[in-house]
Amino acid sequence: xxxxxxxxxxxxxxxxxxxxxxKNSVYLVERENRPLVMKIFSSDRYKNEYCxxxxxxxxxxxxxxxxxxxGKAILMEYVDGPTVNDLIDREQRTDLVLDVASWLARxxxxxxxxxxxxxxxxxxxxxxxxxxxxxxxxxxxxxxWGRPEEDVGETISFLLDTAPMFxxxxxRLAYSFIKRYEAESGIILDxxxxxxxxxxxxxxxxxxGQRELIYRKAKDLIVLKPFSR
Numbered sequence: 001x002x003x004x005x006x007x008x009x010x011x012x013x014x015x016x017x018x019x020x021x022x023k024n025s026v027y028l029v030e031r032e033n034r035p036l037v038m039k040i041f042s043s044d045r046y047k048n049e050y051c052x053x054x055x056x057x058x059x060x061x062x063x064x065x066x067x068x069x070x071g072k073a074i075l076m077e078y079v080d081g082p083t084v085n086d087l088i089d090r091e092q093r094t095d096l097v098l099d100v101a102s103w104l105a106r107x108x109x110x111x112x113x114x115x116x117x118x119x120x121x122x123x124x125x126x127x128x129x130x131x132x133x134x135x136x137x138x139x140x141x142x143x144x145w146g147r148p149e150e151d152v153g154e155t156i157s158f159l160l161d162t163a164p165m166f167x168x169x170x171x172r173l174a175y176s177f178i179k180r181y182e183a184e185s186g187i188i189l190d191x192x193x194x195x196x197x198x199x200x201x202x203x204x205x206x207x208x209g210q211r212e213l214i215y216r217k218a219k220d221l222i223v224l225k226p227f228s229r
Contacts (some may be wrong), residue, residue: 006040009070013038023141028078035078036067043072045141050074052119052140059110062103062136079136085126094173099135100126100155101177105185107137108148112187120146125158148187152178153195160196161203165210166217171226178227193221193228 006025008015016028016035025040039049046069053066053076065077084100087093104124111119121128122142130136156174160166174196182188189195197218204214220226 008038009073010038010068010075013075029075035080037064037076037078039074039076041072041074041141043141046072046074048143049139049141052143056107056110056137056140061107061110062134063140064136064138079130079132079138081130081132081136083127084129084131084135087131088126096129096131096135097126097159097173097177098180100124100129101152101180102184103129103135103137104148104151104155105181105183105187108151108187109185113145116147117145118148118187120144120148120150122151122154124151124155126155147190147195148185149189149192149195152181152189153192153197154199156192156196157199157203160217161200161207161210161214165213175227191228193225197221 006015006027008029010031012031013029013036014031016030019026019028019037024042027038027040029036029038039046041049050066050069053063053074056063057065064079067075067077069075082090084093084096087096104121107121108118120143121137121140122144123139128137128139130138156177159174159177160170164170178189178192200214200218200221204211204218207214
């Protein structure tokens with residue numbers, strides 16, 4: 001059955017294609033031959049995403065330029081490129097892992113409160129970073145105030161528990177990620193192993209075949225503190 005065309009709240013748009021998205025309806029559209037992304041939300045989180053996009057773009061953080069917002073839909077610049085996750089899988093572009101560390105450092109530095117709180121991106125996994133002329137962050141509907149360790153821990157847990165899982169090279173890269181982040185943000189991460197372990201344990205609930213391994217590695221992080229030496 002052909003999917004019905006969405007109700008388009010913006011004028012002058014041509015639908016090009018629909019992107020895969022679990023939470024919302026996301027489309028590549030065109031206006032006057034210029035590609036844009038239209039994101040139609042299933043909840044009120046559009047307010048959060050549009051607000052964060054505006055603030056981050058104004059602060060010079062690499063994000064898609066916000067164009068417009070109507071109802072539960074937002075319109076933004078289309079950043080054409082693969083995700084960091086795609087390039088790590090296909091081309092072993094581990095340099096991009098450190099570029100994500102730099103992006104997080106810049107994002108947190110732009111929105112630090114001075115009271116150990118930053119604007120946490122949330123869902124800070126490599127699938128939510130696009131590589132074009134530089135690395136761009138996308139998907140901000142879950143952004144909130146919190147500790148920087150939450151984002152860094154989530155990103156590193158995603159690095160460690162994707163194939164090949166928990167290799168020595170991955171741990172070395174994770175250590176370099178932490179050091180790059182700290183150097184560029186000016187933030188010293190506190191008990192980062194605990195935050196990584198927490199994200200691993202959350203991920204394990206969706207990975208029954210690898211659950212015991214992930215639990216064991218999470219426990220090792222808490223006990224051995226390999227990144228705090």
